Amino acid sequence: MSVGRHERKAWARDALVGLENAIMPSFSADMKSLDEEGIRWDVRQAIAQGFFSTMCAVETGLTTEEAKRFISIVCDEAKGQLLVSFTLLNNSFAESLELLAHAEAAGCSHALLGYPASFRPRSPDEIYEKTAMLAESTNLGLVMYVSDKFDFGRFHPSQVPFEAYDRVADLPNIVSLKVGFGDPATAYECFERYGERMLVNVGTPWLIGLFPLLREKYGAQWFGGGAWEMWQSPDRPYLVDYHRHVMAGEYDQARAIYWRIAPATQIMMGSIARGGDAGMYHWPFGKYVSWSVGGNGGAMREPAQRLNPMMMQSRRMALRAIGIEPPDEDDSQFWIGRARAARANGEAVATAQLRSAW
Amino acid sequence: MTNRVGAGDRKSWAREHFNGIENVLMPSFNPDLTELDEEGIRIDVRQSKRHGFFGSLCSVETGLTPEEKVRFVEIACDEAGNDYGISISLAGDTLEGDLELLAAAEKAGATHGLLSFPQAFVPKSQDDIYDYGRRLAESTNMGIYLFVSDKFGFGRFHPSGVPFDAYEKLADLPNVVAMKVGGMDAGMIYECFERFSDRLLVTSVNIGLIPLLRKSYDVRWTGAWTAEALQGPDQPHAVNMMKALLENRTDEAMGHYWRMAPALRTMMAIMAPLMPTGAYHWPLLKYQQWLSGGNGGLTRQPAMRVFQHNLQMIRGGLAAVGVQCPDPDEDFFLGRSNVARLRGGQAQAAE
Numbered sequence: 190m191s192v193g194r195h196e197r198k199a200w201a202r203d204a205l206v207g208l209e210n211a212i213m214p215s216f217s218a219d220m221k222s223l224d225e226e227g228i229r230w231d232v233r234q235a236i237a238q239g240f241f242s243t244m245c246a247v248e249t250g251l252t253t254e255e256a257k258r259f260i261s262i263v264c265d266e267a268k269g270q271l272l273v274s275f276t277l278l279n280n281s282f283a284e285s286l287e288l289l290a291h292a293e294a295a296g297c298s299h300a301l302l303g304y305p306a307s308f309r310p311r312s313p314d315e316i317y318e319k320t321a322m323l324a325e326s327t328n329l330g331l332v333m334y335v336s337d338k339f340d341f342g343r344f345h346p347s348q349v350p351f352e353a354y355d356r357v358a359d360l361p362n363i364v365s366l367k368v369g370f371g372d373p374a375t376a377y378e379c380f381e382r383y384g385e386r387m388l389v390n391v392g393t394p395w396l397i398g399l400f401p402l403l404r405e406k407y408g409a410q411w412f413g414g415g416a417w418e419m420w421q422s423p424d425r426p427y428l429v430d431y432h433r434h435v436m437a438g439e440y441d442q443a444r445a446i447y448w449r450i451a452p453a454t455q456i457m458m459g460s461i462a463r464g465g466d467a468g469m470y471h472w473p474f475g476k477y478v479s480w481s482v483g484g485n486g487g488a489m490r491e492p493a494q495r496l497n498p499m500m501m502q503s504r505r506m507a508l509r510a511i512g513i514e515p516p517d518e519d520d521s522q523f524w525i526g527r528a529r530a531a532r533a534n535g536e537a538v539a540t541a542q543l544r545s546a547w
Numbered sequence: 548m549t550n551r552v553g554a555g556d557r558k559s560w561a562r563e564h565f566n567g568i569e570n571v572l573m574p575s576f577n578p579d580l581t582e583l584d585e586e587g588i589r590i591d592v593r594q595s596k597r598h599g600f601f602g603s604l605c606s607v608e609t610g611l612t613p614e615e616k617v618r619f620v621e622i623a624c625d626e627a628g629n630d631y632g633i634s635i636s637l638a639g640d641t642l643e644g645d646l647e648l649l650a651a652a653e654k655a656g657a658t659h660g661l662l663s664f665p666q667a668f669v670p671k672s673q674d675d676i677y678d679y680g681r682r683l684a685e686s687t688n689m690g691i692y693l694f695v696s697d698k699f700g701f702g703r704f705h706p707s708g709v710p711f712d713a714y715e716k717l718a719d720l721p722n723v724v725a726m727k728v729g730g731m732d733a734g735m736i737y738e739c740f741e742r743f744s745d746r747l748l749v750t751s752v753n754i755g756l757i758p759l760l761r762k763s764y765d766v767r768w769t770g771a772w773t774a775e776a777l778q779g780p781d782q783p784h785a786v787n788m789m790k791a792l793l794e795n796r797t798d799e800a801m802g803h804y805w806r807m808a809p810a811l812r813t814m815m816a817i818m819a820p821l822m823p824t825g826a827y828h829w830p831l832l833k834y835q836q837w838l839s840g841g842n843g844g845l846t847r848q849p850a851m852r853v854f855q856h857n858l859q860m861i862r863g864g865l866a867a868v869g870v871q872c873p874d875p876d877e878d879f880f881l882g883r884s885n886v887a888r889l890r891g892g893q894a895q896a897a898e
Contacts, residue, residue, distance in 0.1 A: 345805065346805045346806075346808035346809060347805065373733075373753060373756035373759060374755030374756070374758065374801070374804050374808075375755075376759065377758045377801075380759075395733060396733060397734065398732060398733030398735065398736070398737055399734075399736075399737060399759070402762070402763055406759075406762045406763065444734070444738060447734045448705065448706045448707060448734070449706075451706035451707060451732075451734065
């Protein structure tokens with residue numbers, strides 16, 4: 190389905206409903222090339238989890254060509270069953286423009302706006318200009334990203350350059366805003382300012398518990414790209430169910446699920462799940478979270494944060510605490526990845542995935 | 548309405564009284580920490596009123612003997628007068644000790660008490676929790692406010708750590724008036740407001756969440772916490788924020804919030820990692836108050852230690868929101884009243 194830039198706001202109201210996870214690339218044993226079957230595995234896994242969309246994390250040590258290939262593989266596997274987005278957290282605006290053009294042709298529907306680390310705007314106008322340039326280059330829907338990693342604190346203490354975003358919000362294909370950190374007043378400002386003009390989403394685990402209020406007061410309807418696998422497996426899709434109940438106004442059922450998964454939150458959200466505050470995500474841990482409920486797994490390229498046994502044990506403990514049995518496999522298997530392991534065993538990858546269904 | 552009302556009138560009294568911010572009072576001591584410093588305590592009460600708070604919670608779990616706890620509360624009540632609320636933390640070591648403290652506090656003129664549970668209290672059921680709270684509540688005409696905190700270890704009764712069955716019953720008692728939700732989990736905060744807002748004045752200590760909560764609930768106050776971390780008497784950002792919120796001037800309230808955000812950020816950077824310890828950093832909290840004119844001074848062991856880099860961060864955070872302290876940090880360690888006495892002046896001169 191091809192949607193024009195000017196129809197994107199209306200499109201979003203129908204299309205962006207549910208949970209969007211983040212998909213990370215998988216690699217060959219020597220880490221030199223993408224593992225297509227591993228990537229496809231994770232797309233099928235996102236479908237099995239009940240997510241409505243998957244966001245390709247391209248800021249994972251890929252060349253521009255690899256990022257394009259990654260997006261193409263995901264779109265091909267997802268076709269008709271899952272929306273695909275990707276992150277504009279690249280090294281330059283030129284790279285972002287190139288990826289936007291490619292992603293549109295490949296079948297992506299939307300993308301998460303970001304700014305290169307080298308972008309040091311002197312005024313909100315500069316933010317607006319660069320964002321408008323990205324938006325006008327594409328028919329994709331764009332999701333604004335409220336994140337402290339852009340270091341916009343000099344424009345507003347919340348780190349949100351409201352002056353710029355107020356104007357950006359009016360661009361026709363700016364469809365949503367991801368609230369990516371947990372400061373409640375920032376979330377409030379974002380929902381108040383933009384709740385009527387676009388789909389402000391739940392973009393951080395800290396806001397999960399407020400989803401009923403955010404739904405009621407501002408019509409929140411989707412969770413933006415994140416490791417929502419933290420709280421569920423395909424057999425026990427707690428968070429997807431939580432979302433469904435809130436959307437149906439069944440708050441009591443939703444709250445029961447929230448408390449069912451609370452032990453995992455308490456274990457994971459302490460010192461384990463660092464990332465946002467460092468301005469860089471813990472890709473190996475993100476992949477481990479996904480692997481522990483049936484994802485492909487496998488190592489990530491440098492530079493990456495390190496994954497240690499304590500973190501893996503904590504993840505297993507968190508799963509047990511919410512009634513999900515962690516994998517039988519030894520953690521050493523995680524580093525290989527399931528698609529590669531299947532090939533090494535002479536087993537068809539698709540068969541292996543069915544066998545390992547969670 | 549007078550502060551001295553019967554137990555049966557406490558809910559309506561609280562509705563009038565709980566508007567804005569309640570801070571925390573910590574005791575002050577003489578230089579060798581062997582005795583309470585009455586003048587230092589009085590300075591902090593006057594200072595709290597200057598900040599524009601509606602009341603102050605006496606933190607008695609600061610290394611005081613039972614007699615000193617009572618004396619601390621008596622001094623605070625005397626200085627506060629009739630138009631200002633003084634509450635106490637019911638965070639003693641035993642039920643009996645807290646019953647005695649509550650009786651003495653009521654006599655002294657204290658208005659309400661924050662229900663906590665001793666370390667050694669290991670209830671087998673929520674009935675035990677209810678009975679514990681009920682005995683305290685029924686012993687007094689003071690208001691009781693419930694405390695939602697993970698330090699009580701009630702996770703076995705509900706994953707949120709809130710013993711909802713017990714608190715539901717306690718909430719119905721005539722002098723149980725309010726609830727301080729001390730945790731940061733959004734789902735837990737939501738659940739507390741949903742369940743108790745019809746009967747109690749529920750609040751969150753997370754001041755940034757209050758504008759959003761007010762969309763659904765009549766949140767009228769926040770406390771008890773050290774709001775001096777965010778403001779000074781001449782720059783009452785947090786008090787102004789709450790005032791604007793209560794008068795439904797929300798845009799203005801957010802202006803005050805963003806004005807004080809730099810201080811909030813430095814406070815959370817230092818204090819948030821300490822929250823899971825189940826104890827408070829009394830000396831740093833006193834330092835926050837001292838920077839805008841509070842008495843300051845250390846508290847007795849056991850107490851967390853003060854590091855120079857923490858002082859610099861807190862000072863910088865407050866300076867960023869317009870609260871400039873001209874005094875050197877070395878004066879903090881003694882407290883203003885001790886410093887004034889040592890230098891041969893009157894303690895009041897410190898103010």
